[in-house]
Amino acid sequence: xxxxxxxxxxxxxxxxxxxxxxxxxxxxxxxxxxxxxxxxxxxxxxxxxxxxxxxxxxxxxxxxxxxxxxxxxxxxxxxxxxxxxxxxxxxxxxxxxxxxxxxxxxxxxxxxxxxxxxxxxxxxxxxxxxxxxxxxxxxxxxxxxxxxxxxxxxxxxxxxxxxxxxxxxxxxxxxxxxxxxxxxxxxxxxxxxxxxxxxxxxxxxxxxxxxxxxxxxxxxxxxxxxxxxxxxxxxxxxxxxxxxxxxxxxxxxxxxxxxxxxxxxxxxxxxxxxxxxxxxxxxxxxxxxxxxxxxxxxxxxxxxxxxxxxxxxxxxx
Amino acid sequence: xxxxxxxxxxxxxxxxxxxxxxxxxxxxxxxxxxxxxxxxxxxxxxxxxxxxxxxxxxxxxxxxxxxxxxxxxxxxxxxxxxxxxxxxxxxxxxxxxxxxxxxxxxxxxxxxxxxxxxxxxxxxxxxxxxxxxxxxxxxxxxxxxxxxxxxxxxxxxxxxxxxxxxxxxxxxxxxxxxxxxxxxxxxxxxxxxxxxxxxxxxxxxxxxxxxxxxxxxxxxxxxxxxxxxxxxxxxxxxxxxxxxxxxxxxxxxxxxxxxxxxxxxxxxxxxxxxxxxxxxxxxxxxxxxxxxxxxxxxxxxxxxxxxxxxxxxxxxx
Numbered sequence: 001x002x003x004x005x006x007x008x009x010x011x012x013x014x015x016x017x018x019x020x021x022x023x024x025x026x027x028x029x030x031x032x033x034x035x036x037x038x039x040x041x042x043x044x045x046x047x048x049x050x051x052x053x054x055x056x057x058x059x060x061x062x063x064x065x066x067x068x069x070x071x072x073x074x075x076x077x078x079x080x081x082x083x084x085x086x087x088x089x090x091x092x093x094x095x096x097x098x099x100x101x102x103x104x105x106x107x108x109x110x111x112x113x114x115x116x117x118x119x120x121x122x123x124x125x126x127x128x129x130x131x132x133x134x135x136x137x138x139x140x141x142x143x144x145x146x147x148x149x150x151x152x153x154x155x156x157x158x159x160x161x162x163x164x165x166x167x168x169x170x171x172x173x174x175x176x177x178x179x180x181x182x183x184x185x186x187x188x189x190x191x192x193x194x195x196x197x198x199x200x201x202x203x204x205x206x207x208x209x210x211x212x213x214x215x216x217x218x219x220x221x222x223x224x225x226x227x228x229x230x231x232x233x234x235x236x237x238x239x240x241x242x243x244x245x246x247x248x249x250x251x252x253x254x255x256x257x258x259x260x261x262x263x264x265x266x267x268x269x270x271x272x273x274x275x276x277x278x279x280x281x282x283x284x285x286x287x288x289x290x291x292x293x294x295x296x297x298x299x300x301x302x303x304x305x306x307x308x309x310x311x312x313x314x315x316x317x
Numbered sequence: 318x319x320x321x322x323x324x325x326x327x328x329x330x331x332x333x334x335x336x337x338x339x340x341x342x343x344x345x346x347x348x349x350x351x352x353x354x355x356x357x358x359x360x361x362x363x364x365x366x367x368x369x370x371x372x373x374x375x376x377x378x379x380x381x382x383x384x385x386x387x388x389x390x391x392x393x394x395x396x397x398x399x400x401x402x403x404x405x406x407x408x409x410x411x412x413x414x415x416x417x418x419x420x421x422x423x424x425x426x427x428x429x430x431x432x433x434x435x436x437x438x439x440x441x442x443x444x445x446x447x448x449x450x451x452x453x454x455x456x457x458x459x460x461x462x463x464x465x466x467x468x469x470x471x472x473x474x475x476x477x478x479x480x481x482x483x484x485x486x487x488x489x490x491x492x493x494x495x496x497x498x499x500x501x502x503x504x505x506x507x508x509x510x511x512x513x514x515x516x517x518x519x520x521x522x523x524x525x526x527x528x529x530x531x532x533x534x535x536x537x538x539x540x541x542x543x544x545x546x547x548x549x550x551x552x553x554x555x556x557x558x559x560x561x562x563x564x565x566x567x568x569x570x571x572x573x574x575x576x577x578x579x580x581x582x583x584x585x586x587x588x589x590x591x592x593x594x595x596x597x598x599x600x601x602x603x604x605x606x607x608x609x610x611x612x613x614x615x616x617x618x619x620x621x622x623x624x625x626x627x628x629x630x631x632x633x634x
Contacts, residue, residue, distance in 0.1 A: 132473045148470065155571060156572050158604075159602070160571055162569045162572070163569065166565070166569045166570065167562045167600040167601070169487065180599070180602070183602075242487070248483070249483045249570075252479045252480065252483045253479070253480065253566075254477055255474055255475070256473055282497070283484040286495065287392055287475075288474070288477075288479060290474065291473070
């Protein structure tokens with residue numbers, strides 16, 4: 001009897017389901033909208049229906065599903081309890097138990113989405129070959145997932161790796177989305193870079209290729225830096241210094257083998273890596289500065305790979 | 318046959334040996350000088366002689382010693398290998414194997430001294446009741462030990478928890494002892510506080526009780542703050558804000574149940590706790606701000622308790 005595993009990544013807008021065979025080969029993906037109305041009560045039933053349809057499509061029986069691994073956008077404790085998932089409208093809920101009930105007893109494991117992505121990148125992405133790594137995702141905010149000895153580290157209340165809200169800068173007066181001031185994501189997230197660039201363009205008078213854009217985002221900054229624009233290069237250097245310092249913090253505390261860069265900004269590629277590398281080597285404590293900095297490679301499939309890996313772990317895959 | 322365990326804390330100046338009975342009650346302590354000349358070649362033989370003498374004193378046979386747990390001032394990998402221990406003059410060495418050979422086959426486990434202290438505080442000190450905690454020791458420098466799920470977390474190369482060398486401040490030009498600029502211990506270690514106080518006293522003209530001391534150290538600052546001296550209170554507040562921000566960083570990443578304050582500065586007690594608490598609650602990400610801040614209680618015995626705990630772990634004590 002051939003065995004299968006599902007990896008699921010529940011996002012605030014869409015939910016991605018992925019079917020893997022017993023050798024962890026991705027066979028199919030399905031994307032459904034995440035209905036967050038009515039306190040997110042439809043989310044798990046919708047997943048159950050999509051699973052049923054996909055199993056029917058592939059002629060898979062319930063007994064053939066070794067398990068379902070789910071990542072959700074909120075803190076999840078080691079035993080699968082979500083405590084407040086604002087993006088989905090959920091209060092406290094045991095996803096593992098609940099989804100297992102809906103699916104007639106299929107084993108379900110759950111974790112935070114950033115943790116799932118970190119596990120996925122270790123399993124089949126940019127973190128392959130490492131067992132101790134930190135994934136830092138650069139997008140609207142900064143997310144983080146921590147893998148220790150090949151397993152997700154979720155902390156005492158499931159909130160470990162909240163890297164975006166490290167109190168990074170002293171004396172900041174502007175507020176972060178979380179209500180505090182000086183959080184790391186106020187300086188190095190893709191949104192922050194766009195904001196910083198706009199401010200610098202206002203303050204300076206020099207010509208810059210960046211001035212031709214209506215709105216400047218991190219993408220334009222890295223693109224124009226690649227073209228040699230001095231202002232863009234300056235922003236890339238400033239940001240790289242800060243990312244390097246942040247990675248130095250992570251390294252001093254966790255002493256990982258690698259830090260993997262994920263999220264949309266990873267697409268900037270080598271110029272981003274180079275900008276971080278110098279500053280990381282300078283700022284990281286010598287005994288921890290050997291950590292490698294890598295780019296994530298799975299894009300938005302990292303979460304489903306990581307979800308599936310939660311199940312594959314039980315089978316030594 | 319009654320069983321015993323030895324906990325050993327190897328310091329740069331002295332080495333402390335402690336005898337515990339099978340119920341982890343401290344029965345005796347011995348302090349010997351640490352001879353660091355000749356690349357530290359005498360350190361382990363001296364320990365072996367002190368162990369022999371103590372076993373003879375108490376009529377303990379080799380078979381009665383369940384194991385020896387050792388903390389050393391350097392990074393130690395999970396399998397007991399020290400890689401450069403500058404304070405002892407050691408290069409790379411497998412302490413566990415080496416000391417086990419010297420003692421005729423007694424089981425030896427080794428870890429970093431700060432990790433041992435963290436484990437000791439969890440076992441019998443200020444961290445009792447917690448399984449996920451971080452010990453931060455405030456002395457000449459800042460040390461750190463991380464306990465995850467009741468076990469020491471030592472990272473990929475044994476250097477996890479190098480909290481003192483977190484790159485804490487942007488734009489610092491003064492150098493830390495490690496050669497970098499802006500390390501956490503440049504702002505919150507006991508030495509740093511003395512240095513900062515001296516500088517503030519030079520810059521300001523107001524009268525202050527601190528001016529009566531030839532040399533101002535952290536102790537005088539906390540003592541005079543307790544007496545209500547405004548300048549001392551200002552330094553306590555500034556330092557508390559920074560410690561709170563640093564603890565916020567630790568909490569955002571590790572999501573521990575508790576942060577335990579050790580080292581000489583812990584003697585400042587409640588005024589230190591109060592100065593940290595406000596800033597920690599303000600700076601820590603909300604999902605991680607529930608971590609409790611506690612004072613260490615074992616003083617300079619934390620390391621030997623932690624060393625012994627490495628052995629007691631194998632016996633479920």
